[in-house]
Amino acid sequence: MRISTAFNSVLPCVFLLAAGSVLAQATPADPVNDQADVWAQIEAQWAAEEKGDNKWMDRVLTDDFSGWNNESPSPRGKASTKMWDRLNDQISQMVAHELYPLSIVVHGDVAVAHYMFTSANKNKNKDGQIETSNGRYTDVLVRTDEGWKFIAWAGGSDD
Numbered sequence: 142m143r144i145s146t147a148f149n150s151v152l153p154c155v156f157l158l159a160a161g162s163v164l165a166q167a168t169p170a171d172p173v174n175d176q177a178d179v180w181a182q183i184e185a186q187w188a189a190e191e192k193g194d195n196k197w198m199d200r201v202l203t204d205d206f207s208g209w210n211n212e213s214p215s216p217r218g219k220a221s222t223k224m225w226d227r228l229n230d231q232i233s234q235m236v237a238h239e240l241y242p243l244s245i246v247v248h249g250d251v252a253v254a255h256y257m258f259t260s261a262n263k264n265k266n267k268d269g270q271i272e273t274s275n276g277r278y279t280d281v282l283v284r285t286d287e288g289w290k291f292i293a294w295a296g297g298s299d300d
Contacts, residue, residue: 175247179254179282182289184240187258190226191235198223203283203292211276211297236271237261250284274298 182201189197202219209216217225238260245254261273278296282289 172247175252176245179245179247179252179289180242182282183254183256183280187238187240191238193230193234198226201290203290206292208294232266233262233264235260236263252282252289254280274300
Protein backbone atom coordinates (compact mmCIF):
# COMPACT_ATOMS: atom_id res chain seq x y z
CA MET A 142 0.00 0.00 0.00
CA ARG A 143 2.87 2.37 0.69
CA ILE A 144 4.27 1.82 -2.80
CA SER A 145 0.87 2.51 -4.36
CA THR A 146 0.50 5.76 -2.36
CA ALA A 147 4.00 6.90 -3.28
CA PHE A 148 3.35 6.04 -6.91
CA ASN A 149 0.07 7.97 -6.89
CA SER A 150 1.76 11.07 -5.49
CA VAL A 151 4.82 10.89 -7.77
CA LEU A 152 2.87 10.22 -10.95
CA PRO A 153 1.16 13.67 -11.10
CA CYS A 154 4.54 15.35 -10.52
CA VAL A 155 6.04 13.45 -13.45
CA PHE A 156 3.16 14.56 -15.69
CA LEU A 157 3.55 18.18 -14.57
CA LEU A 158 7.28 18.14 -15.26
CA ALA A 159 6.75 16.58 -18.68
CA ALA A 160 4.05 19.12 -19.56
CA GLY A 161 6.27 21.97 -18.36
CA SER A 162 9.10 20.72 -20.54
CA VAL A 163 6.85 20.57 -23.61
CA LEU A 164 5.49 24.07 -22.93
CA ALA A 165 8.98 25.46 -22.45
CA GLN A 166 10.00 24.10 -25.85
CA ALA A 167 6.87 25.54 -27.49
CA THR A 168 7.38 29.01 -26.02
CA PRO A 169 8.21 31.60 -28.70
CA ALA A 170 11.68 33.12 -28.87
CA ASP A 171 12.62 35.63 -26.21
CA PRO A 172 11.47 39.06 -27.50
CA VAL A 173 14.22 40.88 -25.61
CA ASN A 174 16.90 38.71 -27.24
CA ASP A 175 15.19 39.13 -30.63
CA GLN A 176 15.24 42.91 -30.24
CA ALA A 177 18.92 42.79 -29.30
CA ASP A 178 19.70 40.56 -32.30
CA VAL A 179 17.81 42.87 -34.66
CA TRP A 180 19.63 45.92 -33.31
CA ALA A 181 22.97 44.10 -33.59
CA GLN A 182 22.25 43.39 -37.26
CA ILE A 183 21.39 47.05 -37.91
CA GLU A 184 24.58 48.22 -36.20
CA ALA A 185 26.62 45.60 -38.08
CA GLN A 186 25.22 46.86 -41.39
CA TRP A 187 26.24 50.45 -40.60
CA ALA A 188 29.69 49.32 -39.38
CA ALA A 189 30.23 47.31 -42.58
CA GLU A 190 29.40 50.35 -44.68
CA GLU A 191 31.78 52.51 -42.65
CA LYS A 192 34.58 49.92 -43.08
CA GLY A 193 34.06 49.94 -46.84
CA ASP A 194 32.84 46.31 -46.92
CA ASN A 195 31.39 45.95 -50.41
CA LYS A 196 29.83 42.53 -49.71
CA TRP A 197 27.54 43.40 -46.79
CA MET A 198 24.44 43.73 -48.97
CA ASP A 199 24.84 40.20 -50.29
CA ARG A 200 24.94 38.93 -46.71
CA VAL A 201 22.10 40.90 -45.11
CA LEU A 202 19.54 41.83 -47.78
CA THR A 203 16.92 39.28 -48.80
CA ASP A 204 16.70 38.55 -52.52
CA ASP A 205 13.28 40.25 -52.62
CA PHE A 206 14.48 43.33 -50.69
CA SER A 207 12.78 46.68 -51.41
CA GLY A 208 14.14 49.88 -49.90
CA TRP A 209 13.12 53.49 -50.34
CA ASN A 210 15.79 56.02 -49.45
CA ASN A 211 14.75 59.67 -49.17
CA GLU A 212 16.95 60.52 -52.16
CA SER A 213 15.36 57.85 -54.38
CA PRO A 214 12.44 58.63 -56.68
CA SER A 215 10.97 55.18 -55.93
CA PRO A 216 11.69 52.01 -53.97
CA ARG A 217 14.73 50.04 -55.14
CA GLY A 218 15.33 46.32 -55.24
CA LYS A 219 18.52 44.60 -54.13
CA ALA A 220 20.38 44.97 -57.44
CA SER A 221 19.55 48.67 -57.77
CA THR A 222 20.46 49.34 -54.13
CA LYS A 223 23.84 47.64 -54.66
CA MET A 224 24.51 49.66 -57.83
CA TRP A 225 23.77 53.02 -56.18
CA ASP A 226 25.84 52.04 -53.14
CA ARG A 227 28.83 51.29 -55.40
CA LEU A 228 28.46 54.71 -57.03
CA ASN A 229 28.14 56.42 -53.66
CA ASP A 230 31.32 54.65 -52.50
CA GLN A 231 33.18 56.26 -55.44
CA ILE A 232 31.96 59.72 -54.40
CA SER A 233 32.19 59.57 -50.61
CA GLN A 234 33.32 57.45 -47.69
CA MET A 235 31.60 57.18 -44.32
CA VAL A 236 34.13 58.00 -41.61
CA ALA A 237 31.87 57.92 -38.54
CA HIS A 238 28.30 57.24 -37.54
CA GLU A 239 26.12 57.07 -34.47
CA LEU A 240 22.73 55.36 -34.21
CA TYR A 241 19.89 56.23 -31.84
CA PRO A 242 17.33 53.41 -31.45
CA LEU A 243 13.75 54.55 -30.92
CA SER A 244 11.60 51.43 -31.18
CA ILE A 245 11.98 47.78 -32.13
CA VAL A 246 8.92 45.57 -32.43
CA VAL A 247 9.32 41.86 -33.10
CA HIS A 248 6.25 39.96 -34.23
CA GLY A 249 7.11 36.33 -34.86
CA ASP A 250 9.72 36.26 -37.61
CA VAL A 251 9.29 39.92 -38.60
CA ALA A 252 10.88 42.93 -36.91
CA VAL A 253 10.32 46.65 -37.42
CA ALA A 254 12.98 49.03 -36.12
CA HIS A 255 12.76 52.83 -36.01
CA TYR A 256 15.93 54.79 -35.32
CA MET A 257 17.75 58.02 -35.99
CA PHE A 258 21.33 58.50 -37.12
CA THR A 259 24.16 60.95 -37.50
CA SER A 260 26.87 60.17 -40.02
CA ALA A 261 30.00 61.88 -41.24
CA ASN A 262 31.15 61.34 -44.81
CA LYS A 263 34.36 62.37 -46.49
CA ASN A 264 33.59 63.77 -49.93
CA LYS A 265 36.15 62.44 -52.42
CA ASN A 266 35.33 65.19 -54.95
CA LYS A 267 35.67 68.21 -52.64
CA ASP A 268 39.23 67.93 -51.39
CA GLY A 269 38.23 65.49 -48.67
CA GLN A 270 35.70 67.78 -47.01
CA ILE A 271 33.73 66.03 -44.26
CA GLU A 272 30.01 66.57 -44.20
CA THR A 273 27.67 65.39 -41.48
CA SER A 274 24.05 64.44 -41.92
CA ASN A 275 21.21 63.49 -39.63
CA GLY A 276 18.21 61.37 -40.45
CA ARG A 277 15.93 58.51 -39.66
CA TYR A 278 15.19 55.02 -40.86
CA THR A 279 12.54 52.40 -40.49
CA ASP A 280 13.95 48.95 -41.19
CA VAL A 281 11.93 45.78 -41.65
CA LEU A 282 13.82 42.54 -41.05
CA VAL A 283 12.83 38.89 -41.31
CA ARG A 284 14.25 35.94 -39.43
CA THR A 285 16.02 33.48 -41.74
CA ASP A 286 18.13 30.38 -41.18
CA GLU A 287 21.19 32.69 -41.40
CA GLY A 288 19.78 35.19 -38.89
CA TRP A 289 17.94 38.50 -39.31
CA LYS A 290 17.97 39.99 -42.82
CA PHE A 291 16.58 43.23 -44.22
CA ILE A 292 13.52 42.86 -46.42
CA ALA A 293 12.72 46.60 -46.55
CA TRP A 294 13.75 49.98 -45.30
CA ALA A 295 12.66 53.57 -45.74
CA GLY A 296 14.29 56.81 -44.70
CA GLY A 297 17.56 58.64 -45.02
CA SER A 298 19.01 62.03 -44.41
CA ASP A 299 16.73 64.83 -43.21
CA ASP A 300 19.16 67.43 -44.54
